[in-house]
Amino acid sequence: MTMRYRNYIGGEWVDAHSGATFEDINPANEELLGLIARSDAQDADAAVEAAAKAYPAWRLTPAPKRGEILFRVGQFLLERKEELARLLTREMGKVLPEARGDVQEAIDMAFYIAGEGRRLLGYTAPVELPNKFGMAVRDSVGVAAIITPWNFPIAIPSWKIFPALIAGNTVVFKPASDTPMLAAEFVKIFEEAGLPAGVLNLVTGPGGEAGEALLHHPLVKIVSFTGSTEAGTHVAVEAAKTLKRVSLEMGGKNAVIVLDDANLDLAVEAILWSAFGTTGQRCTACSRLIVQQGIQPRLTEALVERTRALRLGDGLLPTTDVGPVINRRALEKIHAYVQIGQQEGARLLCGGDIYRDSGQGFYYLPTLFDRVQPDMRIAQEEIFGPVLSIIAVKDLSQAVEVNNRVAYGLSSSIFTQDVNAAFRAMRDLTTGIVYVNHGTTGAEIQFPFGGTRGTGNGHREAGQTALDIFTEWKAIYVDYSGRLQRAQIDTGAFGETSVSGQAG
Ligand code: NAP
DSSP: OOEEEOEEETTEEEOOTTOOEEEEEOTTTOOEEEEEEOOOHHHHHHHHHHHHHHHHHHHHSOHHHHHHHHHHHHHHHHHTHHHHHHHHHHHHOOOHHHHHHHHHHHHHHHHHHHHHTTOOOOEEOOOSSTTEEEEEEEEOOSEEEEEOOSSSTTHHHHHHHHHHHHTTOEEEEEOOTTSHHHHHHHHHHHHHTTOOTTSEEEOOSOIIIIIHHHHHOTTEEEEEEESOHHHHHHHHHHHHTTTOEEEEEOOOOEEEEEOTTSOHHHHHHHHHHHHHGGGGOSTTOEEEEEEETTTHHHHHHHHHHHHHTOOBSOTTSTTOSBOOOSOHHHHHHHHHHHHHHHHHTOEEEEOOSEEOTTSSSOEEOOEEEESOOTTSHHHHSOOOSSEEEEEEESSHHHHHHHHHSSSEESEEEEEOSOHHHHHHHHHHOOSSEEEESSOSOOOOTTSOBOOEETTBSSOOBSTTHHHHHHOEEEEEEEEOSSSOOOOSSOTTGGGOOOOOOOOO
16 A cells, blocks of 8 residues: 655644645655655645744743653654664665664764753853853744755754754754655654644655745744755755845765875775765765875776676665665766766776666666866766766875865865875865765764855754754843943943943
8 A cells, every 4th residue: 555645734744735745756666655745835834834833832941851852752763763764775775774874863863962952052251340240042043944855864854853953943844855754754753752733844845846935934034955056055045035044055076085005995995885885875975086196006996896896776685785876867867977977088997877687776887987087077066876986196285186176065085094194184175074094974973064165055064063053142141230330332421431342
């Protein structure tokens, strides 16, 4: 029987007002998994209104109590980890061990952020006048619209929903149309954990309709978006019209640098994992290998051999190394880029075609190019699939320059045993995340996550910095002198003496 999934608005599971649905397909075999509510602006508006109605009471719920609910969510996620991971693989395609990692990240985030219920730290500082106290506290912002992609269908929503809720905001969650079932299962867990009605709402349906409406609704105060740079730029422009706070996590064109002195075996393992893990569909996936000329022949030879040996298939099978890509559109886009690479003069070393042996599903052969010039399109644009371009350089300076000269700035990595080279790279690589002797993927939730240039707009998710996205700073002064003490520049006015030049 085909599963039917509804929106969750004001604590009720409801069909789209039109009754329309869309199909959710397993990319491994094109099996129909479920029929999903196809929402439009009217459904999105209803969800925003439910979130706005729930906001005053949630805002005043003590943060430690909010944290207790999120802690329960974490426990339920842990209990259901395997079931969620299997659904994740069926809906999105990544191999089961990676799907477990995706769910684990949500568990980690739940427990980490639940603890913030007893912190949400502000600060005090000395003040200029006697008998006066000053403090800075975090306040909630209001209704947050959370718009997410399909490639980490539970981890990325968790990076946004947990910090939004702990800070006292209410949420409207619009997941990617390729992964709505996992989103609904995630929301059900909040319901089971006792989250009050209206605090978290789910609206499924096309970004251009349900998502677009969230960008314009005056009651939405924050938009937290992860997805392509193209859609994210549109989100920023539209949300600016009503002065919403906008946090964007977007595309990447990440590189591993390998210097001549690197540990070759370690580099090979890390490059394979970074380039072809999640079928190259991680925002932090390595799509450029910047290699010093001395080690290049040996590294290339080892990579070709190992890449050819990767086994494609359904991510539920233990024999599968690389699962399908998300949908037919992605398959066609990846193949178009491979053809562009060949036309540009890059040399195809292996892969380079759609894999058809499975009969059904969306599989692309892991692909390696060498003789890639840094300004070729395959070295500049996000392909978001299992395609790695090898770029030869003469030294570290050139490697850093090539790494930084792209429109994105999420993650970079260097393999070297020279501590001086490692520190120069840490200083000079202009990405939000830098790894030394590790691939480009594998961020941990207690550190800031995000990127520079076309990857973001200055915010960082996860870690303590996630709280900055979802809180307003409020400065509070308490004067307990019992008389008017001025801290302003208007000395002498009204017969009082000022102590400072503080304005405002
Ligand atoms: P996408 O097509 O940009 O979609 C992202 C989300 O935005 C989806 O929920 C989509 O809904 C929605 N959306 C699309 N148009 C919209 C509009 N006009 N108004 C409001 N919402 C709209 O991206 P994707 O293909 O799902 O994800 C892949 C991209 O995400 C890659 O570029 C990857 O690098 C990036 N990514 C970045 C990070 C990071 O942290 N930097 C992490 C993961 C992924 P529909 O699904 O209904 O179209």
